[in-house]
Amino acid sequence: MKKVLINVVHPNLDNESRVNKALLEFASKESNVTVNNLYKKYSDFKIDVKKEQKLLVENDIIIFQFPMYWLSSPALLKEWLDVVLEYDFAYGDNYILENKILSICTSTGANSKEFSQNGANKYSIEEFLKPFEATANYIKMNYEKPFVTYETFVISDEDLEVQAKNYIEHINKLKSL
Template identity: 55%
Template sequence: MKKILLNLVHPDINQSVVNKRLLDGIKDLENITINNLYQKYPDFKIDAKVEQKLLEENDIILFQFPMYWFSSPALLKEWFDVVLEAGFAYGGSYKLADKSFAVAVSCGGSKEAFSETGKEKKIVEEFLYPFEITANYVKMNYRKPYITYDAEAGLSEETLNLYVKEYVKYIKEL
């Protein structure tokens, strides 16, 4: 069974609705390590060697975060800048080559808003392109993202439960 590293990147997971439920739904799955980056690095001083070791010990690297301004929370960008350094992730040594790279993102807007005819004029996958190209650059296999919508809409228990069920399935299929 493949080992999964879930890098949770939520500035306040305790106040989250969608991401907290998703996390609660998968935390007991076998072979998954949850790495809560905001809890671990509230000062943004990331230990590259610790993070690189985690990456090397796992087969699938999953990033779970809410979409902030059509991207990720700031700590994830800092994590990429510090951890995916030359000599480790690229530039002669591709220590993550052939591992899987996946993204689970929650969007405040609706699926209709994230469409060619909607408010945002683009689908979510287009906003996630920097993650796909990063995976390609370090020779990882980019997987289809898991996307939830309407996080700011006051989702019903039924919808939240469906999201959790779909997320568990998504992770198991990685």
């Protein structure tokens, strides 16, 4: 069975993110799922590159889970990408992650209509996530569609539970690829 690594990137997961905590609570109960809390490990931004690369090698599916911050990811994820996906590991003479799956799980306080041509953001959330797709393509990973939770500030407990179950379905679909 395929192994899944969820790199969660939330600077204050325990105190500020009811949605991401719920999604992780459900996901962490699944078999062959490892949750890697990057801010808990590297709040100082001093990333253990070899340790992170080992986790990538050991897993078949990589999910970056984060809240949208100014239509992008939290800063630690950019740093992680810059130092972990280095030459001769992720690209160059070696493409160690080739044919592994990359997916994004993101959350936003906005509703889905805000992420449209006529909405406040003018672009779809998929368009804002294009740099991740481009990165996956560059390092020869297979990019799969993102899992998105909208309206995080007002989502009901019932809808959040449904969304968490949908996240498990998303993960299991990735495992079946």
